[in-house]
Amino acid sequence: MxxxxxxxxxxxxxxxxxxxxxxxxxxxxxxxxxxxxxxxxxxxxxxxxxxxxxxxxxxxxxxxxxxxxxxxxxxxxxxxxxxxxxxxxxxxxxxxxxxxxxxxxxxxxxxxATVTEMGPTLFARLLELNDVQSGVLEILFKLADDHGWLLLDLKDLRALLTWASDKDNAKTISAQYGLVSPTSIAAIQRSLLTLDSAGGDAFFGxxxxxxxxxxxxxxxxxxxxxxxxxxxxxxxxxxxxxxxxxxxxxxxxxxxxxxxxxxxxxxxxxxxxxxxxxxxxxxxxxxxxxxxxxxxxxxxxxxxxxxxxxxxxxxxxxxxxxxxxxxxxxxxxxxxxxxxxxxxxxxxxxxxxxxxxxxxxxxxxxxxxxxxxxxxxxxxxxxxxxxxxxxxxxxxTDAERATIRSRSPVGGKYDTAVDRESAYEILSQRTNATAASPVAGDGTGTAPAAAQSPGWGKAVSDAVFGTNRRQGMIEALAKSAVRNAGGRLGSALMRGVLGSLLRK
Structure with a gap:
């Protein structure tokens, strides 16, 4: 029985x-x-x-x-x-x-686990954020989902926070998704540093x-x-x-x-x-x-x-x-x-x-x-x-544990970490391209007048969010589809019920 x-x-x-x-x-x-x-x-x-x-x-x-x-x-x-x-x-x-x-x-x-799979609700608990900070984190996860920026490890989330802390980017995000204040982003960054110091980086990836x-x-x-x-x-x-x-x-x-x-x-x-x-x-x-x-x-x-x-x-x-x-x-x-x-x-x-x-x-x-x-x-x-x-x-004993581990059927699958293209790489490329473009304008190492004008930040922001990004977004969506075709990640709807129930 x-x-x-x-x-x-x-x-x-x-x-x-x-x-x-x-x-x-x-x-x-x-x-x-x-x-x-x-x-x-x-x-x-x-x-x-x-x-x-x-x-x-x-x-x-x-x-x-x-x-x-x-x-x-x-x-x-x-x-x-x-x-x-x-x-x-x-x-x-x-x-x-x-x-x-x-x-x-x-x-x-x-x-x-990946940051994306953890979802904003559980991640906010992990970082011990208050309600306002949790709301900002929710917005950033939504932003990453909408643009196909995979959040796999802590450096991906850190890169997203750094990118969102830019004044012009924060203004555009706030207009389209909700208020994202520098104070809240700074608080999340400090909590993320604490988590990193506590060894949390080993879990995400x-x-x-x-x-x-x-x-x-x-x-x-x-x-x-x-x-x-x-x-x-x-x-x-x-x-x-x-x-x-x-x-x-x-x-x-x-x-x-x-x-x-x-x-x-x-x-x-x-x-x-x-x-x-x-x-x-x-x-x-x-x-x-x-x-x-x-x-x-x-x-x-x-x-x-x-x-x-x-x-x-x-x-x-x-x-x-x-x-x-x-x-x-x-x-x-x-x-x-x-x-x-x-x-x-x-x-x-x-x-x-x-x-x-x-x-x-x-x-x-x-x-x-x-x-x-x-x-x-x-x-x-x-x-x-x-x-x-x-x-x-x-x-x-250590010897007994080593013997059991050597016989494990899954050791070859998990023991070596993998770091594929995700939000960190994508946002780093965007930042580098933005920084290099003005200097290349006249070969003098000085940004052209357009880059120094008040509208320059908006132009950069529009390149990501605005109507002029169609070709870039098609390319990004294509790359995202390829990355996710055989993967387990996908959009916010693929997260566990504890991570994204509010959006279901």
């Missing part, structure tokens, strides 16, 4: 084994609990369970201990007593098929991530476990959370409707889930909630992992059908509120007693579990001892 053994009930029930049924794996879930209570073990058990069923998995390795899924478990002094306590006699250590990813390209294959490479199986039919090295990325929480939101948006946008399947097409684990919603603008949060609510029909299961179950908004929590709650400690008023909130989300079980009290009494490796059963009915909450994963729990 398509089910994943999560644990053994510690109550006197007729069904001691507690399973997560794969046909409800796309109904999302939550793994919560205080630090050190066993969340990582529960996550690993779920992830390798889905992998055995042929379901690809994506997860972020925040502490570096999920990389052990690439290695088989070792029957040591800690594991044997737990297996005996659980009554498991057929335990078979095994490694999982793993592909390592890393935005910085150090501990895995580089993960890249090509080859951009192809979602098909996340949804693979190995030769034996097991789903690939995609592990994102996030121990350094988590130090940049805005970049971490924006990347995950972009990835979820891309999945929602690109995958077809499939309804309920026997097993999901992909399972997505969000560790440190509270970062997704901290300082999230209301409009963006509504879109995230919409995606979480609707992506189930695309065959994607989303599982949030966090210390407190109330780290996610109520609308999101209402979509989570499978829950694993490890111990919480009610030391503060917020902790006490979190315990009560967690207790109220479970289907009651008369054999358990007061759920809120039990949550504070759980030991390491214990959890309250409720999963969807036949007909989508929640299982009355069970107190369970979580089974151990068949893979190693913990970090791996």
């Amino acid at each position: 398509n089910e994943i053994l999560l644990g053994k009930s510690q109550l006197q029930t007729t069904a001691p084994d507690i399973y997560l049924h794969a046909r409800y794996g796309n109904r999302h879930g939550m793994i919560a609990g205080a630090t050190g209570t066993g969340k990582t073990v529960s996550l690993t058990v779920m992830a390798e369970g889905f992998s055995r069923l042929g379901v690809p998995v994506f997860l972020a390795d925040v502490k570096g201990d999920l990389a052990g899924m690439s290695q088989a478990a070792v029957l040591g002094d800690k594991l044997k007593p737990r297996l005996d306590k659980l009554g498991i006699t057929n335990f078979a250590p095994s490694a999982n098929p793993v592909v390592f990813w890393d935005i910085y390209g150090k501990l895995g294959h580089p993960v890249r 090509e080859p951009a991530l192809d979602l098909a490479d996340f949804m693979r199986q190995d030769m034996s039919g097991r789903g690939i476990v995609n592990i994102l090295a996030a121990d350094q990325l988590i130090l940049r929480p805005m970049l971490y959370s924006t990347f995950l939101l972009w990835l979820l948006s891309e999945l929602f946008e690109k995958l077809p409707e499939v309804g309920d399947l026997d097993v999901p097409k992909l399972v997505f684990f969000f560790d440190e889930a509270h970062l997704l919603f901290d300082d999230c603008p209301p409009t963006l949060q509504k879109r995230v909630e919409q995606v979480v609510r609707l992506i189930r029909s695309k065959g994607v299961g989303v599982y949030f992992c966090s210390q407190n179950p109330d780290d996610a908004p109520d609308v999101v929590l209402g979509q989570l059908g499978n829950r694993v709650q490890h111990a919480l400690r009610a030391f503060t008023p917020r902790d006490q509120k979190a315990v009560r909130s967690a207790a109220e989300t479970f289907a009651p079980n008369p054999l358990l007693g007061n759920v809120a009290d039990v949550i504070t009494q759980l030991g390491v490796g214990e959890a309250l579990v409720s999963t969807l059963q036949d007909g989508g009915v929640p299982l009355p909450v069970e107190r369970a001892l979580i089974v151990p994963p068949t893979s190693r729990i913990g970090a791996i």
